[in-house]
Amino acid sequence: MAPTQTQSSLPFMPTSAMEEQTIRSNFIRDEDERPKVAHDVFCDDIPIISLEGLDDEDGGAKREAICKSIVEACQEWGLFQVVDHGIDAQLISDMFRLCKDFFNLSPEEKYKFYMSAGKKGGFQISSHLQGQLVQDWREFFIYFSYPTENRDYTRWPEKPEGWISVVEEYSKKAMELACKLLGVLSEAMGVEREALTKACVNMDQKVLINCYPKCPQPDLTLGLRPHTDPGTITLLSQDQVGGLQATRDGETWITVKPIPNAFVVNLGDHGMFMSNGRFKNALHQAVVNSETSRMSIATFQNPAQDAIVYPLAVREGEKPMLDAPITFAEMYKRKMARDTEIQKFEKTANPMEKK
Numbered sequence: 001m002a003p004t005q006t007q008s009s010l011p012f013m014p015t016s017a018m019e020e021q022t023i024r025s026n027f028i029r030d031e032d033e034r035p036k037v038a039h040d041v042f043c044d045d046i047p048i049i050s051l052e053g054l055d056d057e058d059g060g061a062k063r064e065a066i067c068k069s070i071v072e073a074c075q076e077w078g079l080f081q082v083v084d085h086g087i088d089a090q091l092i093s094d095m096f097r098l099c100k101d102f103f104n105l106s107p108e109e110k111y112k113f114y115m116s117a118g119k120k121g122g123f124q125i126s127s128h129l130q131g132q133l134v135q136d137w138r139e140f141f142i143y144f145s146y147p148t149e150n151r152d153y154t155r156w157p158e159k160p161e162g163w164i165s166v167v168e169e170y171s172k173k174a175m176e177l178a179c180k181l182l183g184v185l186s187e188a189m190g191v192e193r194e195a196l197t198k199a200c201v202n203m204d205q206k207v208l209i210n211c212y213p214k215c216p217q218p219d220l221t222l223g224l225r226p227h228t229d230p231g232t233i234t235l236l237s238q239d240q241v242g243g244l245q246a247t248r249d250g251e252t253w254i255t256v257k258p259i260p261n262a263f264v265v266n267l268g269d270h271g272m273f274m275s276n277g278r279f280k281n282a283l284h285q286a287v288v289n290s291e292t293s294r295m296s297i298a299t300f301q302n303p304a305q306d307a308i309v310y311p312l313a314v315r316e317g318e319k320p321m322l323d324a325p326i327t328f329a330e331m332y333k334r335k336m337a338r339d340t341e342i343q344k345f346e347k348t349a350n351p352m353e354k355k
């Protein structure tokens with residue numbers, strides 16, 4: 001079918017390039033940004049924590065041991081995997097099946113949900129950030145799922161059939177699990193179990209489904225550039241392909257081993273600030289491959305825009321990381337300004353360095 005006017009003015013979709021042998025220049029990263037480790041070279045360093053027993057009565061030895069592992073993982077990595085988390089395997093598999101069906105729809109069908117400015121959710125290509133010099137090799141669909149009054153059901157596709165109710169259930173279960181984990185972190189900071197959830201005011205949740213089409217030159221590009229998530233905590237489920245990478249020093253990357261039905265949990269900037277830097281905001285990225293497409297579902301738990309960002313606890317000998325309380329909206333604005341600044345700097349500074 002000939003592209004319509006609207007489609008031709010929209011960004012290039014990686015899926016349209018699946019038959020091409022080389023990638024377009026706007027996806028090619030500078031050499032130092034290219035993947036150093038392949039999507040399927042897995043590393044076991046990331047803690048895998050079973051949550052069985054987490055709901056035991058306070059003081060239970062099992063709960064105590066689980067909490068300890070979570071806290072250690074947050075201090076060391078800001079990232080870990082959870083199994084036995086109580087979210088039904090069937091629900092996760094239904095979600096993946098329906099997400100896959102959506103991405104397999106024709107471009108016309110997907111573009112009906114194209115997320116232009118001001119739309120509460122929908123289909124997008126590459127990156128949330130505007131004006132990026134190099135594009136990410138991905139397409140995604142995003143749901144604005146909580147608070148429920150934010151749901152604009154005109155942005156929730158009726159095709160594939162049944163997707164709406166599965167997303168509703170999935171997002172509810174993810175919200176419950178995230179709050180449970182935030183409870184563990186709150187207690188570790190010596191504040192009441194609900195403290196982090198309350199600090200988010202009316203907790204916001206977005207469910208983002210990433211689809212990374214197979215790529216003819218995966219060594220030259222990234223599915224998703226290195227970033228930290230801005231919010232409090234993220235629950236990520238991924239298929240068995242592999243591609244999520246984490247780092248502790250910003251240089252050595254490891255590929256997180258996919259585990260069926262597990263969630264990769266990572267803390268975002270808000271989680272880090274609220275703990276005064278005790279818990280890390282995990283830097284991560286996604287790489288692609290030439291054999292198969294990959295899918296991941298990131299559920300972001302964020303504070304409300306006007307929620308106050310300030311450490312809930314400052315430990316002895318520490319100074320607060322922030323001079324004064326700010327709103328989450330302000331925190332995000334500063335992050336974005338910094339990210340754009342870093343990009344501009346890199347693009348202008350690199351040629352000088354090479355001289």
Ligand SMILES: O=C(O)CCC(=O)C(=O)O
Nearest residue numbers: 208210243244286296298
């Ligand atoms: O696809 C992945 O593994 C990572 C996704 C991610 O980091 C994100 O959507 O923020």
Ligand SMILES: [Fe+2]
Nearest residue numbers: 228229284298
């Ligand atoms: Fe992320």
